Amino acid sequence: ENRRQLLLWLSELDFDKEHDAIFVKRHQDTGRWLIDCPEFSDWIDSEESSMLWCYGHPGVGKSVLASVPVVHCFASEYALDSRTGLAFIYFNYKKKDVQTPGKILATIIKQLARQKRTIPDHLKQLYRQYYRNADFPRDEKLEAQLLELMETFEQIYLVMDAVLVSSRRMSVRGVTSQFTESHLP
Numbered sequence: 001e002n003r004r005q006l007l008l009w010l011s012e013l014d015f016d017k018e019h020d021a022i023f024v025k026r027h028q029d030t031g032r033w034l035i036d037c038p039e040f041s042d043w044i045d046s047e048e049s050s051m052l053w054c055y056g057h058p059g060v061g062k063s064v065l066a067s068v069p070v071v072h073c074f075a076s077e078y079a080l081d082s083r084t085g086l087a088f089i090y091f092n093y094k095k096k097d098v099q100t101p102g103k104i105l106a107t108i109i110k111q112l113a114r115q116k117r118t119i120p121d122h123l124k125q126l127y128r129q130y131y132r133n134a135d136f137p138r139d140e141k142l143e144a145q146l147l148e149l150m151e152t153f154e155q156i157y158l159v160m161d162a163v164l165v166s167s168r169r170m171s172v173r174g175v176t177s178q179f180t181e182s183h184l185p
Contacts, residue, residue: 031068066161085156105142
């Protein structure tokens with residue numbers, strides 16, 4: 001299968017562009033305190049499933065702050081390690097109709113799958129099954145695919161910004177529970 005075509009079929013959401021636009025707003029050393037704080041080190045080095053939760057009022061810079069761990073993970077020892085996955089989501093209240101739970105799940109799958117040298121067979125099979133019929137899997141099927149993909153990693157980091165602006169918060173909590181219940185850091 002064409003790798004690019006499969007990844008595009010999974011999700012048209014492009015949080016890489018969001019990330020770049022947010023990170024470029026950052027002043028030098030902004031968020032350095034986060035990377036240096038013990039709670040961040042505990043989270044990044046944890047062998048247990050854990051969540052690092054940052055909160056604050058709108059407009060205080062949480063999105064810029066959320067971009068720091070993404071760059072830290074990619075620029076660190078994990079960058080070329082296919083056993084460690086990184087997925088990141090920047091919710092946007094202006095795009096909540098597009099950022100549905102199913103599309104968020106598919107985007108996380110896309111981000112993790114592209115970190116593999118080859119697309120896992122179960123995703124190729126999913127693509128063949130649904131693409132041929134001009135269809136897309138339901139959320140439950142995507143959840144199963146995500147869990148299967150997660151099994152191919154030793155660690156996965158999920159960075160989600162502005163979760164509370166999502167009108168579908170409860171469904172988003174389901175996505176995060178996939179990570180925290182899977183015993184992956």
